[in-house]
Amino acid sequence: MARMKILIIICDGMADRPSYELKGKTPMEAASTPAMDKLAKLGSNGLMDPIGKGIVPGSDTAHLSLFGYDPYKYYCGRGTLEAAGLGIYMKKGDVAFRCNFATSDSDLRILDRRAGRIAFGTEELAEAINGLEIDGVKVIFKDAVEHRSVMVLRGPGLSSKVSEVDPHNEGEIAWKSVATEPGAEKTADILNKFTRMSFDILHKHPINIARKEEGLLPANIILARGPGDVPDIPTFKEVHGMKASAIVGITLVKGLCRILGMEVPEIEGATGGADTSLENKTQAVLQALKDHDLVLWHIKGTDVFGHDGDAVGKKEFIEKIDASLAGLVDKLGDDVMIAITADHSTPTSVKDHASDPVPLLIYGKGLRADKCQVFNEHEVSNGSLGIINGLELMQILKGLGGWNDKFGA
């Protein structure tokens, strides 16, 4: 059987609930999406629990599951994924943290967890931290979008089994990290020394002196959370025998894809937000399909509108995706199978991830179609795929695409 290439399009958090602003429709129902609807009509549809019934997925755990990796076995913590997403290559024994630039007083009482959502100057602040050595352990530090940053500790005897420094509430003093498992005491101690040291270095940094002069909150402390270590995880190629590429803007999913050994090109204008360049991403998808067996196209914007509670904005962004999809589908060969889904629901009424199952469509030339006419949460519940678990997605796609060998005679 001739093998088909596979294009998986994940619209982050696209699935929703009925919305008051859309007269009881979900953003997917309210949106005009002729391209998705055509694929739904010509393909098979269904619902998917990304991780399991009632489980509220993170984007990272959901993507693991959709790639065929049990997240309960393989999830390694956010710090590791963010580090990989920023291009920090971790070594066995390293421990990574997701960090915030925050505002503190000299008692390390946290006045603002995001340093007034600082937008500029974090690169210079990160440089002042990067390369520190504490008790023989090296600090690798890199800034990300706005107040976000990532730290990797490298040295002998480290452990990720330490508690967080970020108190998660303003007005509290930065928490003392403690070992959550025996043997992690050294790491907790280094982390506490680092927190104090970050204040000592940053509070007198010229960038912060300038910020205070302008009436802005100084970014004068680093709050670490989400410790992660290097996962013992087989590559996507090892698991599925497929050469894969991911066209994605956000650091978290980029990092996961890199850890799985996928090719993750940097796409100009792929911001991981609603202002992302869908045009550049569809070009990158077409390019990647030329020499890869499987391509992930990840679109973050839908999730951003979900978290903001903006149902109308979400509907309009879905229509933008659909327009890009229309242009893309016309350029695909007959040998490309398309799956469209979400990694989780982000209902605008909830403003956060929810456990509601997500719609899924699978289209490929010559494959079966079912009775669904349009693509949304409501219609696909009558589709022929039924309700699948996210962990089954790759098996279904590989089976349909001719990637699985016959078992038996």
Place this chain on the structure above:
Amino acid sequence: MARMKILIIICDGMADRPSYELKGKTPMEAASTPAMDKLAKLGSNGLMDPIGKGIVPGSDTAHLSLFGYDPYKYYCGRGTLEAAGLGIYMKKGDVAFRCNFATSDSDLRILDRRAGRIAFGTEELAEAINGLEIDGVKVIFKDAVEHRSVMVLRGPGLSSKVSEVDPHNEGEIAWKSVATEPGAEKTADILNKFTRMSFDILHKHPINIARKEEGLLPANIILARGPGDVPDIPTFKEVHGMKASAIVGITLVKGLCRILGMEVPEIEGATGGADTSLENKTQAVLQALKDHDLVLWHIKGTDVFGHDGDAVGKKEFIEKIDASLAGLVDKLGDDVMIAITADHSTPTSVKDHASDPVPLLIYGKGLRADKCQVFNEHEVSNGSLGIINGLELMQILKGLGGWNDKFGA
């Protein structure tokens, strides 16, 4: 609750994909099947993954699963099943091989792996081989259809962990079998002696001398492959408490049913092909239902048309099955439940087995009906059975038929 008898009708490879020759319909959709449609209308319908999502089933592994045996635990290799299908009763310690009559020169270089698809005379050739003794091991040898045959080695210290003799390519010298696990050296040695001996005996056999005079390729060597041993598998009666019979033409499925302890009568005219006598088989089904709790009616022809890529032929054969079914159903008592399904999809566009789920209907007097009006891949996706796994089929049928005890009070 009065128990119902169960008739399972498996149309091998019947499920398909939309076909160009049938204007986008599948053979099941295009076929006129009033008998199946009536049962679908009066019964419950759904889809079934014979082994699992995305798994491409063999007929042997799929039947194991549909009978309620996990194929990942119980699949024992093709040689054993083919031997049992030919009526060779294996004992613990025996090793079975699927064999070909082939054409070789005196260096054992293989000129034709199928001896010109020899059609006549293999019975006499098999007799010349059957009963040989090599180093205290007895050779049980039996011819099957055309160039196919089966060998069972019986004696002390044998192992199935040996490599194949059949080089799978013409022009190559027959491979030397080697042990693939320690302890199998003796079996490999006997197999190599057998291969040489088969040439020494067969090349001067009168049948082959006559073939050469007629300008036909001699069937002068035996090539063994697919080693299998006696599986440690409970009988169907032990697992389900039901006395079962199988009305089946093809050796592979016959063998499996015999290994499970089912009664497998020889049916005149049941060829395992499109020319099979459906009339004789329906008579045999009626006969078997008199004194068995469960009867399997297996029909191979649908799969043959699938492998040949003949959508129109497949449609017409499904119509023949339906006509036989109509005559059969009229003669069944009210105490017989009917399940109709396939062991896997064999899409004519693929010309091989595929992972697409198969349609399933269950009808029994007094049981629930759903909204499905006709029996095909498309319609049953809205049936009340949903999508089940093959391993669940026997439990569902036994539950509905009153064979399962209450769990609890």
